[in-house]
Amino acid sequence: MNSALSSIEVCAGAGGQALGLEQAGFNHEALVENDTHCRNTLRLNRPDWNVLEGDQSDLTTFDAKPYAGIDLVAGGLPCPPFSVAGKQLGKNDERNLFPEAIRIIDETRPKAVMIENVRGFLDAVFSDYRQHLKNELHKLGYETDWHLFNASDFGVPQLRPRVAIVAIRKEYADRFNWPVTLPGNPSTVGEALSELMGEFGWKGLEKWVETANEIAPTIVGGSKKHGGPDLGPTRAKRAWATLGVDGMGIANEAPDRDFVGMPRLTVPMVALLQGFPKEWVFSGKKTAAYRQVGNAFPPPVAKAVAQKLAEAISVSQIYLLRA
Numbered sequence: 001m002n003s004a005l006s007s008i009e010v011c012a013g014a015g016g017q018a019l020g021l022e023q024a025g026f027n028h029e030a031l032v033e034n035d036t037h038c039r040n041t042l043r044l045n046r047p048d049w050n051v052l053e054g055d056q057s058d059l060t061t062f063d064a065k066p067y068a069g070i071d072l073v074a075g076g077l078p079c080p081p082f083s084v085a086g087k088q089l090g091k092n093d094e095r096n097l098f099p100e101a102i103r104i105i106d107e108t109r110p111k112a113v114m115i116e117n118v119r120g121f122l123d124a125v126f127s128d129y130r131q132h133l134k135n136e137l138h139k140l141g142y143e144t145d146w147h148l149f150n151a152s153d154f155g156v157p158q159l160r161p162r163v164a165i166v167a168i169r170k171e172y173a174d175r176f177n178w179p180v181t182l183p184g185n186p187s188t189v190g191e192a193l194s195e196l197m198g199e200f201g202w203k204g205l206e207k208w209v210e211t212a213n214e215i216a217p218t219i220v221g222g223s224k225k226h227g228g229p230d231l232g233p234t235r236a237k238r239a240w241a242t243l244g245v246d247g248m249g250i251a252n253e254a255p256d257r258d259f260v261g262m263p264r265l266t267v268p269m270v271a272l273l274q275g276f277p278k279e280w281v282f283s284g285k286k287t288a289a290y291r292q293v294g295n296a297f298p299p300p301v302a303k304a305v306a307q308k309l310a311e312a313i314s315v316s317q318i319y320l321l322r323a
Helices: 014-021 036-045 096-109 124-139 189-197 203-209 233-241 268-272 286-295 297-320
Strands: 007-012 025-030 072-076 114-117 142-150 161-169
Touching: 007 014, 007 096, 007 297, 014 025, 014 072, 014 114, 025 072, 036 286, 072 096, 072 142, 072 297, 096 114, 096 124, 114 189, 124 142, 161 297, 189 203, 189 268, 268 286, 268 297
Parallel strands: 007 025, 007 072, 072 114
Antiparallel strands: 114 161, 142 161
């Protein structure tokens, strides 16, 4: 694979998608993120990444023209405009940043675009808006498609449906194929978290692992205005309870040796269920750290899609040089 492929990452968050792209062979020229904790997280884990500051850290004021000719523009645009958990205002939501994304694509004219969003983006109510986006990208020379993936299809121990929106320049489009589901089943919550949950020798670990014998429900991160360090609304908490997890909050550490009852997850546990590697650390106190994890795009899913984009671009470049 061509390791020289370049990218810029917008709305980079805590780096879930950026990490997946890195694993797929993309080098980040710049990362745009307006949340201080997220920017600190990116720097803690990748000091060599160019995490922008000041006006350049805000997508609405980010000047992308210096990055013209980049291979890939990627990002996870805010999901509340399309989430069923919100009012689904779509284009009328002040948090809708698709127009800014189109501007950045126009300024940079990358070979490909990869944008992540929630399943609600595919709801019938947004059919006109999806067609509008496709038309705008077509004017810029791109073929656009989207696909609904579940994180568990790529080894992530979580039921997490997410939409990947891909736009590719027309000369490369016929060489792109969506990734296919990995064989086998992902780990259960118990299997994935056994080591972390048993860190202090909890005597109830073995029985808990047997109870936590399914993948996790969708992890909910919450917004800055709403949502704290817990595992979501009442229905989600009930689902966690069937796995032997107390979803009313996030713990500071694993249960001690004599703990009795349903344990709570820690931020590192939730991160593992989100597909982050164990060594990835998060800036800020518990609420800020958990919110970063809960809003992230699982790196294995990002990697799978990005690998297919890298293959299409690389093979097409070779093909065009020979033609």
